[in-house]
Amino acid sequence: xxxxxxxxxxxxxxxxxxxxxxVKRHLPETYGFFCKFTADEIEAEDxxxxxxxxxxxxLKKFRFESEFKTYLFRANINMSNTYLRRNKWRNLLHLDQxxxxxxxxxxxxxxxxxxxxxxxxxxxxxxxRMVVTMRIAQEMPYKEIASIIGISENSAKVNYHHAVKALKxxxxx
Numbered sequence: 001x002x003x004x005x006x007x008x009x010x011x012x013x014x015x016x017x018x019x020x021x022x023v024k025r026h027l028p029e030t031y032g033f034f035c036k037f038t039a040d041e042i043e044a045e046d047x048x049x050x051x052x053x054x055x056x057x058x059l060k061k062f063r064f065e066s067e068f069k070t071y072l073f074r075a076n077i078n079m080s081n082t083y084l085r086r087n088k089w090r091n092l093l094h095l096d097q098x099x100x101x102x103x104x105x106x107x108x109x110x111x112x113x114x115x116x117x118x119x120x121x122x123x124x125x126x127x128x129r130m131v132v133t134m135r136i137a138q139e140m141p142y143k144e145i146a147s148i149i150g151i152s153e154n155s156a157k158v159n160y161h162h163a164v165k166a167l168k169x170x171x172x173x
Contacts, residue, residue: 004068008059019059023052026072033076036137037118038083047083051075070148073138077130080137084122087115120170121163128163131156 002010002021010018030051034044054075062071121132130149134140140148146156 005064008062008064008068011059012062019056022055022059022068026069027052030072030076033137034080037080037133043083047079051079054079073134073148077133080118080133081122081129084118116171117167120167123170124163124166127151128159128166131159132163132167135160 002018004022004025007018007022011022027048031044031048034047035041038044038047051072055072058075062068121129124132127149131145134145134148135142142153142156142160146153149156151159
């Protein structure tokens with residue numbers, strides 16, 4: 001089995017089948033990340049597809065300074081931030097579709113709580129946002145988070161602790 005770097009090199013040399021192999025190898029994890037992040041399979045499919053479309057363009061300039069998995073995960077984080085910003089505007093633009101006063105539908109309460117949480121995560125400082133996203137959505141151990149971001153394991157733990165503290169404060173308001 002070829003390594004990710006070997007496949008990327010082949011892709012850079014014009015072999016599009018190598019890119020297909022990268023997608024097959026990493027699509028389940030990327031899709032799973034977005035499923036947990038959005039709680040919507042259709043949105044998750046769209047976001048995963050968008051990430052790999054961007055990867056198709058970006059891998060032509062890949063410099064092999066990091067692992068592909070790290071590079072892909074950073075792309076997932078960036079796409080999730082874009083998704084949060086886009087949905088923030090979408091929700092503001094559709095306020096006219098709010099239910100009539102007095103009508104209480106609790107079926108979407110969990111979705112709202114999840115959205116509120118991820119909106120708060122989007123407002124965290126960049127490093128804290130990355131650590132929290134990897135820890136919550138990907139259930140990664142601190143050691144792996146530290147390796148991907150390029151920080152110590154203790155720093156990953158501290159960033160997570162500060163992020164959780166900030167999220168608790170934001171969500172209590």
